[in-house]
Amino acid sequence: MNIKSLLLGSAAALVAVTGARAADAVVVAEPEAVEYVRVCDAYGKGFFYIPGTETCLKIGGYLRYDAKGGDNVYTGGHVNQGSDPNGDGTYDKLTRATIRFDARSETELGTLRSYIETRFNYRNGSNASSIPQAFIELGGFRVGVADELFGSWTGYAGDVINDDVINYQSGTSNQISYTFTAGNGFSAIIAAEQGESESDNDGLSHDYRINDYMPHVIGGVKYEQGWGGISAVAGYDSVIEEWAGKVRLDVKITDAVKAFVMGGYQSNFDDNYTTGHTRSLNWFGRWEGDWAVWGGLSAKVSDKATVNAQVAYESEGTVAGTLNVAYELVPGFTITPEISYTKFDGHRKDASIANGGNDDAFGGMIRFQRNF
Numbered sequence: 001m002n003i004k005s006l007l008l009g010s011a012a013a014l015v016a017v018t019g020a021r022a023a024d025a026v027v028v029a030e031p032e033a034v035e036y037v038r039v040c041d042a043y044g045k046g047f048f049y050i051p052g053t054e055t056c057l058k059i060g061g062y063l064r065y066d067a068k069g070g071d072n073v074y075t076g077g078h079v080n081q082g083s084d085p086n087g088d089g090t091y092d093k094l095t096r097a098t099i100r101f102d103a104r105s106e107t108e109l110g111t112l113r114s115y116i117e118t119r120f121n122y123r124n125g126s127n128a129s130s131i132p133q134a135f136i137e138l139g140g141f142r143v144g145v146a147d148e149l150f151g152s153w154t155g156y157a158g159d160v161i162n163d164d165v166i167n168y169q170s171g172t173s174n175q176i177s178y179t180f181t182a183g184n185g186f187s188a189i190i191a192a193e194q195g196e197s198e199s200d201n202d203g204l205s206h207d208y209r210i211n212d213y214m215p216h217v218i219g220g221v222k223y224e225q226g227w228g229g230i231s232a233v234a235g236y237d238s239v240i241e242e243w244a245g246k247v248r249l250d251v252k253i254t255d256a257v258k259a260f261v262m263g264g265y266q267s268n269f270d271d272n273y274t275t276g277h278t279r280s281l282n283w284f285g286r287w288e289g290d291w292a293v294w295g296g297l298s299a300k301v302s303d304k305a306t307v308n309a310q311v312a313y314e315s316e317g318t319v320a321g322t323l324n325v326a327y328e329l330v331p332g333f334t335i336t337p338e339i340s341y342t343k344f345d346g347h348r349k350d351a352s353i354a355n356g357g358n359d360d361a362f363g364g365m366i367r368f369q370r371n372f
Contacts, residue, residue, distance in 0.1 A: 037049065037051060040056035042104075042106075043056055043058070043102075043104050044058075046058040046059075047102075050103075053105075054106075055103055055104070055105040056103070056104050056105065057101070057102070057103045058100075058101075058102040058103075059099070059100070059101055060099075060100050060102075060371075060372055061097070061098045061100050061117075061371075061372060062096075062097075062098050062370060062372065063095075063096070063097050063098075063369070064095070064096045064097075064098070064367060064368070064369045064370075065093075065094070065095050065096075065368045065369075066093065066094040066095075066096075066161075066366070066367050067091055067092075067093050067365060068080075068091065068092040068093075068364070068365040069090075069091050069092075069363065069364055069365070070362055070363035070364050071342075071360075071361035071363045072092075072361065072363060073162060073165050073320065073340040073341065073342040073362070074342075075361075076344055076359050076360075076361045077361075078090075079091065079092040079363060080092040080093075080124055092123075092124060093124060094121060094122070094123045094124075095121070095122045096119060096120065096121050096122075097119075097120045098117060098118065098119050098120075100115070100116070100117045100118075100133075101114075101115070101116045101117075102115050103115075107138070109138055109139050110138060110139030110140070111139065112137070112138050113136070113137040113138075114135075114136050114137075115133060115134070115135055115137070116131065116133065116134045117131065117132055117133035117134070118130075118131055119131070119132055131145070132145070132146075133145065133146050133147070134146075135175075140178050140179040140180055140181065141176075141177070141178050142175070142176070142177045142178075142179070143175075143176050144174070145172055145173065145174050145175070146172060146173075146175060147169070148169060148170040148172060148173045148175070148193055148218075148284075149175065149177065149189065149191050149218050149220065149233065149235075150169055150170060150218060150233055150244070150246070151168055151169020151170065152169070153189060153218075153220040153222070153231065154220070154222075154231045154232070154233055154246055154247075154248040155248065155260075156168070156169065157260075157294050157310060157312075158260065158294070158296030158297075158298070158309070158310035158322075159296070159298050159306070159308040160296070160308050160309070160310045160322040160338060160340075161322070161324065161336065161338050161367060162320075162338065162340045162363075162365075163322065165312065165322070165340065165342055166287050166288075166292055166294070166312035166313070166320050167286035167287055168246070168262065168264060168286065168287070168294060168312075169286060170195070170208065170283055170284065170286060171196050171198050172196060173193040173195055173216075174193070175191055175192065175193045175194070176191065176192050177189055177190065177191030177192075178190055178191070185223055185224045185225050185229070186221070186222070186223050187222045187224075188219075188220065189218075189219065189221075190217075190218070190219045191217070191218045191219070192216065193215060193217075193218060193283075194210055194216070195207075195208035195209040195210055195239075195283050196208055196209060206281070208239075208281075208283040210238055210239060211239055212238075214238040216235060216236065216237055216238050216239075216283050216284070217235065217236045217238065218233065218234070218235040218236070219235075220232060220233035220234070226252070227251065227252055228249070228250040228251040228252045228258070229249075229250045230247070230248070230249050230250070231247070231250075232245070232246065232247045232248070233246050234246075235283070235284035237281075237282050237283045237284060239281075239283070240272050240281050242267045242268055242282050242285075243266070243267050243284070244264065244265065244267070244284035244285035245264065245265055245266075246262060246263065246264040247262065247263055248260060248261070248262040249261050249262075256301075257297070257298070258297075258298050259295070259296065259297045259298070260294075260295065261293070261294070261295045262293065262294045262295070263292070263293045264285065264291060265291045266282050266284065266285025266287075266290060266291075267282075267290075269282075269288075269289055269290050287314045288314050288315075288318065289314045289317075291314070291315045292312065292313065292315065293312065294310065294312040295310070295311055296309060296310035296311070297309050297310075304328045305325055305326070305327045305328075306326045307324075307325050308323070308325075308326060309321075309322070309323045310322050316345060317345025318342065318343065318344050319342070319343045319345075320340070320341070320342045320343075321340065321341050321342075322338060322339070322340040322341075323338065323339055323340075324336050324337060324338035324339070325337060332370060332371050332372060333368075333369070333371075334367075334368075334369050335366065335368055335369075336367040336369070337364070337365075337366045338364065338365050338366070338367070339363070339364045340361075340363050340364070341361070342360065342361040343360055344359055344361070
């Protein structure tokens with residue numbers, strides 16, 4: 001009986017203690033669900049969904065350091081010499097930080113995209129910043145500022161840094177455009193551009209902006225396949241009422257080797273040239289003379305190294321060539337040494353270039369760039 005009474009008493013005590021503790025228990029609220037960042041693979045690598053939305057965002061850019069020495073292959077003088085092509089100069093150094101934001105989502109009218117590129121430069125002791133790209137796209141329509149289409153539509157030039165010694169493009173411009181894309185590699189574009197005011201390579205300035213309600217007008221077509229592609233573009237400068245055009249052929253020779261050739265023509269170069277400037281007044285035709293031609297080759301010679309070369313010639317007689325090796329030291333970090341040579345012909349109209357246009361210019365540079 002004593003043992004039975006002891007067991008019953010212990011059980012009763014345990015129930016009493018348990019009940020007391022239950023009455024004093026603290027109820028902990030369950031944590032709210034956390035929405036982790038989701039990968040968006042609809043538009044390629046690097047995109048993720050902005051939490052709480054169906055918009056995909058990609059953030060990227062690069063950090064670059066350039067060091068140049070020797071001659072200025074654009075003007076014939078020394079690098080880092082100011083506006084005097086015959087002045088003394090030393091190294092020209094540039095550090096640039098670029099950040100890009102690319103946001104996209106699908107709508108009943110097609111892909112809605114906004115793109116912003118910010119650029120911060122520190123060059124030879126001076127700071128500068130800009131927004132060279134900022135535009136909105138819906139379907140095939142685009143509004144905003146971007147590289148002018150006469151250069152970008154045909155794929156710029158070769159994979160060299162000094163690719164525009166004989167210039168094939170203008171700068172950037174406010175623009176409105178529509179691009180039609182077919183499913184067989186064919187695409188076409190029509191656009192209106194404002195133009196811009198900028199400085200020449202030797203420090204002279206020129207205003208290419210429209211001066212009434214008539215914009216610069218541009219149109220182009222493109223056909224791309226596995227073997228390469230062919231593209232053409234034509235632009236009408238509404239200020240001087242002249243036009244310019246380019247045609248480009250790209251060929252994929254092997255998986256590791258590709259080549260291109262491009263030709264450009266502009267109307268009435270001699271009639272529209274302004275003495276004292278290093279190029280014509282045509283917003284689209286930025287080379288000297290009626291016509292110019294560019295050609296280049298790119299060969300991947302190893303897993304890390306790619307050799308790039310380009311040669312260009314303009315009808316005023318100037319020849320420019322560039323060779324580099326882009327070496328990816330580690331993924332995302334590329335070192336590119338480059339050499340460039342320009343032979344200025346005496347027929348160039350601006351006598352301030354290269355001591356009257358009769359000299360050679362030989363320059364070298366190295367670029368360190370970390371992409372992310």
